[in-house]
Amino acid sequence: MNLKPAPANLLVSCHHLSCAYGDNLVVNDVTFNVERGEFVGIVGPSGSGKTTLLRAILGMVKPVHGEVGTVKGVRLGYVPQVESVDWNFPVTVLEVMVMTRPQRRVLPRITLAERREANDMLERLGLAGLGNRHIRELSGGQQQRVFVARALFHNPDILVLDEPTSGVDVRTRHEVLHLLADLHQEGVSVLLTTHDLNGLAAHLPRLVCLNREIIADGSPRDVLVPDVLERLYGAPMHVLEHGGMPVVLDHAEGAVIRPFRPRAV
Amino acid sequence: MTTNLAVDLLEPYGFEFFRNGTVVAVAAGGLCGLLGVFVVLRGMSYIGHGLSHAVFGGAAASAVMNLNYFVGAGLWGIVSGVLIGRIARRRILGADAAIGVVTTASFAVGLALLNRYGQAKRSIEAVLFGSVLGVKTGDIIAVVVVGILATTIIIVGYRRFLFSTFDPEVASVSGVRVSMMEAALMVMLSLTILVTMRVIGTLLISALLVIPAATARMLTNRFSRMLWVAPAIGAGGALLGMNLAYHTNTSAAAMIIIVCATAFSGVYFASGVRGKRRVAALGHL
Numbered sequence: 001m002n003l004k005p006a007p008a009n010l011l012v013s014c015h016h017l018s019c020a021y022g023d024n025l026v027v028n029d030v031t032f033n034v035e036r037g038e039f040v041g042i043v044g045p046s047g048s049g050k051t052t053l054l055r056a057i058l059g060m061v062k063p064v065h066g067e068v069g070t071v072k073g074v075r076l077g078y079v080p081q082v083e084s085v086d087w088n089f090p091v092t093v094l095e096v097m098v099m100t101r102p103q104r105r106v107l108p109r110i111t112l113a114e115r116r117e118a119n120d121m122l123e124r125l126g127l128a129g130l131g132n133r134h135i136r137e138l139s140g141g142q143q144q145r146v147f148v149a150r151a152l153f154h155n156p157d158i159l160v161l162d163e164p165t166s167g168v169d170v171r172t173r174h175e176v177l178h179l180l181a182d183l184h185q186e187g188v189s190v191l192l193t194t195h196d197l198n199g200l201a202a203h204l205p206r207l208v209c210l211n212r213e214i215i216a217d218g219s220p221r222d223v224l225v226p227d228v229l230e231r232l233y234g235a236p237m238h239v240l241e242h243g244g245m246p247v248v249l250d251h252a253e254g255a256v257i258r259p260f261r262p263r264a265v
Numbered sequence: 266m267t268t269n270l271a272v273d274l275l276e277p278y279g280f281e282f283f284r285n286g287t288v289v290a291v292a293a294g295g296l297c298g299l300l301g302v303f304v305v306l307r308g309m310s311y312i313g314h315g316l317s318h319a320v321f322g323g324a325a326a327s328a329v330m331n332l333n334y335f336v337g338a339g340l341w342g343i344v345s346g347v348l349i350g351r352i353a354r355r356r357i358l359g360a361d362a363a364i365g366v367v368t369t370a371s372f373a374v375g376l377a378l379l380n381r382y383g384q385a386k387r388s389i390e391a392v393l394f395g396s397v398l399g400v401k402t403g404d405i406i407a408v409v410v411v412g413i414l415a416t417t418i419i420i421v422g423y424r425r426f427l428f429s430t431f432d433p434e435v436a437s438v439s440g441v442r443v444s445m446m447e448a449a450l451m452v453m454l455s456l457t458i459l460v461t462m463r464v465i466g467t468l469l470i471s472a473l474l475v476i477p478a479a480t481a482r483m484l485t486n487r488f489s490r491m492l493w494v495a496p497a498i499g500a501g502g503a504l505l506g507m508n509l510a511y512h513t514n515t516s517a518a519a520m521i522i523i524v525c526a527t528a529f530s531g532v533y534f535a536s537g538v539r540g541k542r543r544v545a546a547l548g549h550l
Contacts (some may be wrong), residue, residue, distance in 0.1 A: 059438070078435050078439070080434055090482065090491055095423065095489075099431065100439055101424070103271065103424040108424055154439055
């Protein structure tokens with residue numbers, strides 16, 4: 001839905017938002033805003049309602065209570081998880097980008113201006129020369145970049161990404177992180193979900209910690225602390241500091257991981 | 266000798282029933298090929314198959330009750346489509362199970378009518394197996410009109426159809442009315458089944474909706490090319506099938522499918538690993 005009265009910089013707003021699937025309340029009384037120029041990550045364990053919250057913001061899930069949506073006139077550039085589409089589908093990189101634009105003429109040809117603009121965007125995202133490639137021929141990182149390029153080609157006010165580093169290798173994760181940081185530097189607002197605390201969340205300026213309800217909202221230094229993490233994950237967790245950044249140990253305190261010992265023959 | 270061969274090959278075109286049959290079969294092959302691209306890429310093969318069987322019940326009922334075929338079968342098809350949609354939306358049954366229940370029940374009603382009222386047998390058999398050599402002017406007009414309509418709608422809405430087929434979620438967020446595009450495709454598919462059923466028959470429609478598009482998928486990696494390659498294969502298969510059927514004195518509908526299936530096999534074995542991988546990726550066929 002479009003929210004009418006809003007401060008000039010407001011892009012996305014959730015006001016006492018609750019969402020449910022049947023009787024199962026997945027998001028409970030969530031209130032937070034995203035303003036122009038922000039880079040916000042929603043973090044939480046699996047099943048914490050991150051994706052539902054994102055889908056509610058995108059208008060794909062109806063709230064059972066409260067209000068959610070973008071401010072009137074704000075355009076969203078949605079980047080779903082890479083696995084959400086069939087990469088064998090018969091389209092080229094250029095076609096994936098141009099399909100977001102309305103067809104102004106009767107014949108659906110890609111115009112020269114669209115081709116030029118798409119190629120510029122691909123070059124900006126390090127995909128120069130790949131416009132005529134079939135999407136299957138790209139690496140995981142390139143596929144993620146194509147999705148970002150498609151979203152940017154829609155001229156959005158804010159990029160919304162669902163688990164952009166889910167199921168990717170370390171190198172691709174770095175690529176995605178640097179790409180998003182560069183775009184943010186260029187003035188693009190970003191909202192994403194992630195469960196990757198050290199690889200992605202710790203690098204973002206603002207984190208919203210969600211486990212059905214908002215547990216904490218602030219910078220990684222403020223929210224990636226043992227107290228918040230225990231409430232978020234339901235188990236005590238250690239946090240170290242490395243290079244001025246918090247590093248969360250990915251096993252709960254007290255959990256004993258026994259070394260593997262081959263059985264004696 | 267060459268002259269004799271040419272005379273032999275052109276001989277069937279001296280008959281009006283053959284000329285009419287060929288025109289309508291080629292148009293039907295092209296139309297099924299065009300809609301087949303969406304059927305194959307969206308994993309709707311079973312819907313095409315199911316709808317053609319469901320419409321059989323309506324065709325049988327209209328034959329028995331002396332109703333106009335297009336009215337009876339059309340209404341029956343719409344009711345079946347709505348029923349399938351309602352059952353599937355309640356999520357108690359999957360769409361495939363809903364299609365299975367509605368279409369087999371509808372088909373059974375048609376069969377019961379066939380048994381009870383023997384005089385309707387010929388008309389019902391024409392719906393089941395097709396009667397490409399007995400087409401009337403109305404059939405030709407119906408197939409051509411639906412063909413022009415579907416082609417125009419797909420060209421004008423090309424990007425929206427492509428976007429909602431490739432990535433419906435993002436298309437919806439980007440302002441494409443995905444449910445409307447799906448409804449438009451379902452209406453075009455139902456109309457295609459309705460107007461081609463008497464030509465190529467219920468049992469063979471699903472094959473013509475799938476084989477040309479699957480063959481085209483092996484030949485190209487472009488959606489836009491599939492949209493003309495698949496109709497070309499469907500129409501070419503229909504033309505060749507009609508001629509072979511005349512010269513071998515076999516069923517025209519069966520021969521059309523055999524020609525298309527042979528083209529599929531030829532492309533499958535000739536296209537190497539890449540083409541096979543493309544068709545294997547259509548795992549829902």
